[in-house]
Structure formats: structure tokens, C-alpha cells
Amino acid sequence: MATNDSKRNSGPVFANHLMTVQDLLNFKTELLEELKTLISKYTSQPIKRWLKSFEVKELLHISTGTLHNLRTNGTLPFSKIGGVVFYDIEAVEKVLENHTTLNKGEG
Secondary structure, three states, X not given: OHHHHHHHHOOOOOHHHOOOHHHHHXXXXXXXXXXXXXXXXOOXXXXXXXXXXXXXXXXXXXXXXXXXXXXXXXXOOOEEEOOEEEEEHHHHHHHHHHOOOOOOOOO
């Protein structure tokens, strides 16, 4: 009986609270499209090929430290000219695509 009581205490589970693999794939597609829209919105030219650090941080909503970690562990390739670090927009998109994870649950 204790097992049934603990299930009741966690609250009901509704269908709109469950995520499917297709939901996550749709989210990934929507996120990539939104990134492309944002990039084209901030430039009068076609999508810029090279982004500076502040642009990548804004796009990914990450901190300076997280961006540095992505660089140093080889996750996000970059080019450095003088003191300015540049990122290829295609590499940023590829990192997003390759690092999409599905929560397989615990157990």
C-alpha cells in the first residue's frame, strides 16, 4: 500500500507533461530555424559565416566560461586572429545537431 500512496502523492501525470522522441526532434528543428532567423535578422547580408564570441553566447544563451569550455575541450572549433575569436556558423549549428540528447530515463 505504501507504494500506491507514494504514487498518489507525486501528483497526477497528464498527457501534456510527457515528451516523445518526436517532440524533441521537432524542438531541435524549431531551435535551428529560430537561430537562422535571428542571425539573418541582425545582418542585412545573407547569414554571416563567422561569428564573434559575444554573438555565439547570445545565440546559445551561454556564459563566457561555458563558451571557453566548449573551445578548450574541442567541442566547438574556432579561429583566433589577434585577440579576437571567431566561430564558423556552420560549426555552431553542427554542434547543436550533434549534441542533441534524449533523456532515456534513469533506472
